[in-house]
Amino acid sequence: MDPAPAALIARIETFYDAVPRDVARAEEHGGLVLFVREDPGWPFYARPAPATTAPVSADDITTVRHRQRSLGLPEAFEWVHEQNPELQEVARAAGLRVRPAPLMVLDPDIRPDPVTFSDVPVRLVTPDTPDFVRDVAARRAVAAVGFSAAGTAPGDAGPQTRDAAVTELDVAALEEEAARITDGRRICVLAETPTAGALASGMAIRVGSVAEIAGVSTLPVARRQGLGAAVTAALARALRDGGTEVILLSAGSAEVARVYRRVGFRQVGTACLAEPAPSLPNPGSGGATGRRSRRRNPTAGE
Template structure:
């Protein structure tokens, strides 16, 4: 870590607090210690997306009450790494320590953890503990003098029991893995990947994979997306087309009809990707995946490769226009 970058605790009025609370969301989307793709642009977008959900205000209230302490490594007013500890009497747990994927391997995580430990001890805490996500992270924490005392096993409630929804996601309430698919206008698979947990937002999965950056590098590429990628359409209005905003109830009926027609046309243009998804689901391994979770992404990519090769051999079909054209003109 450079000399001009140090980890410190943040007071509730610190302008870097919103970015400090947003960093772990991007960090845990790309787990591990390897350098990733999400950087300052993705962090700024995450801060904007979370600005109205009240999460910052809730943490500010906990800081003022002494229930939470936030520490961060801040550079140019933006947090690159952040974490928290939750003191309760003589015990405190360190949680949510995460480093923005692009500036990893600079010792930021260790510095933030050390700052949290120092703050906890200054408050009279006798026992500080945390949970490491994997062996690589555990070895880093051991450098601070933390030692392994136990292995945590997390149980989940049975199906249809209270609390089950915390552990599952998806329309069918199953443990799911989300895959992003890109097709051309003919419904032929061009790319399939960005495998992420089902609880992750579609747009977050796309950004952490670096797809948004490709749009910035290739301004001539245009994309049709659904409502889940509204933020991407706002960032690239000339390249990304999302469904039009629904008009208010007090607008003239003509504007409502125009909105329905514009929405229908946009839906018709992007429906080709649903045909691409349907081709993937025709393969039995993806209809109901029962293998190990760590092999899911590799299995899906293998199927997507076969689907893409087959689709590439299909002839291009001219699509009929869905535009409404003037059939005849009459005098009024």
């Protein structure tokens, strides 16, 4: 790992804090901020407050967990270890399971080309095409199938499974997707063939000059063919072309991190996700149990 300079970590922290704020209400609880969506979209998480100098305490975590349950939200916490190194032990002492993931940044001199990794075409999803609704549905269906069989191992799930996973999109979801793509806050891509359709997909979230690649997923039947790397490269290239200075992501495992290294990413830190440990009861009663955070999805298949 190449340790990131403090200035880079500070930019990443600012990005992570900014991502939810245009669609979520920020509630401060001691040293933590809980982001609560104002719409029915995928729920957010709690993370250390950027302006506080007080360390996060076990009491802060317990308070937020009670609040999350009262709102019917998953009990999820995220942070960068290098920014809050004490939080890992505090979270574990509070009964949470901490899952570290390599935090990786694209080398600033690299502008990757997707054709280096796969001959399957990768294209941008744009709202000004007649197939926009189909493309959004396909991207989400590929992600749903891919993340239900996480990792990089090949499997049987393919186009038929993807098509069965397609769900009808409401107008608000489509309008949000179109608006974010149009103003540059989101980039979405599909890797597809004329016969099989979408085989892999991914997206990037951008705030200012910093962006995170997330949700890169490949149908199990198409894995080990370079599609995950090609999708990542296409997203990174589009971000570079748009003037993005810092392009980051987090990998779900060492095996997945190797995919990203092929594209030009290097590890600069550790992203942490904490959820209730399965063997431990949640404090209090009722409400939702923890599940995967909305924002940071590791790659599902290469």
